[in-house]
Amino acid sequence: MKAPTFAELMNHPTVMRALEQAWGDSLPSDPAHRHEVGGWIYMNVATGEITVERAPSGTQAFLDLNNPPHLIGSIVVGIFHTHPNPTDEGWEPGPSETDRRTDALHGVPDLIRADNGVYVSGPDCREGGLQGGPGYP
Numbered sequence: 001m002k003a004p005t006f007a008e009l010m011n012h013p014t015v016m017r018a019l020e021q022a023w024g025d026s027l028p029s030d031p032a033h034r035h036e037v038g039g040w041i042y043m044n045v046a047t048g049e050i051t052v053e054r055a056p057s058g059t060q061a062f063l064d065l066n067n068p069p070h071l072i073g074s075i076v077v078g079i080f081h082t083h084p085n086p087t088d089e090g091w092e093p094g095p096s097e098t099d100r101r102t103d104a105l106h107g108v109p110d111l112i113r114a115d116n117g118v119y120v121s122g123p124d125c126r127e128g129g130l131q132g133g134p135g136y137p
């Protein structure tokens with residue numbers, strides 16, 4: 001078994017569903033209430049099953065994904081979050097400077113849903129494969 005790549009995660013039905021749900025819950029069309037939503041993507045190391053845990057909601061341009069809950073038998077293989085602010089108002093849809101820095105630190109792919117598509121930040125797949133602790137590698 002191998003840790004999934006960004007492309008595998010992006011095309012996984014569970015992840016796709018979580019990403020679209022997060023996008024809707026970010027209220028992108030509500031200027032007063034739009035906020036970042038996201039969470040952690042896990043793989044069960046015995047079965048390969050992919051599951052998703054949502055993090056508490058963030059603010060307009062911030063979300064804290066630093067402390068993934070530990071799921072027994074599973075490791076974090078990715079994270080996801082939304083950038084709900086409109087690109088046509090000048091917001092950057094792709095990874096921010098902070099995203100790049102923290103994603104490099106976390107060592108798992110970060111899928112970012114914006115109004116014009118899905119962006120990636122961080123490594124292509126979990127650094128070190130399936131080795132390491134249940135949280136970030």
Ligand SMILES: [Zn+2]
Pocket residue numbers: 081082083095096099112
């Ligand atoms: Zn971000």
